[in-house]
Amino acid sequence: MLTLQSRTIVALCLVAVTSASSRGFQTAKIDPEHARLAAMCGTWDVEMTLWPRPGGPGLTVKGTSTIRPLFDGLFVEEKIEGALNGVPFTTLAWTGYNPATHQYEATRLSSTNPVRIAEAGGYDERTAQFELKADYAMAGETWHQRTVIHATSADGMTATSYLSFGTVPEWKGVEIKYGRRPK
16 A cells, blocks of 8 residues: 555656656757767776876876667766776766757766766867866865866867866876777
């Protein structure tokens, strides 16, 4: 037997589904914005270089990225797995295009820290690259992150995150080079 609270939740879910259907919501629509995300799907070998502080030495690790479509291509999910100093790590990201804001929106999580990073930005046709930005609190400071994703070919791309906080000027904090695995 459903409680009043359970019935209310079910009713709200049905209203949401019915509203989406009555507005002609289509999940299979392929537009240029979602096609850009779909082009990233696949399994990739990655080489990540991390610079934990400006001007410091980089630390390079290898891993695997799996990018797959979600909800008929409305979003993509990326899972990167590797080992940093012998300790396994995982990062997850969900990215979609919001037609109301005309921006790509991404949420990123990592097993290496407790911070959720929410980025938003656009795609520049001229440079053929995404640029997403985020501000988030970490270690008592407000951090600024700017991520640039550039397809170098159909089977390669680079994602670079530039970081800054406080009075520290922006530096290249992370660079990920992707090479698509053959099917």
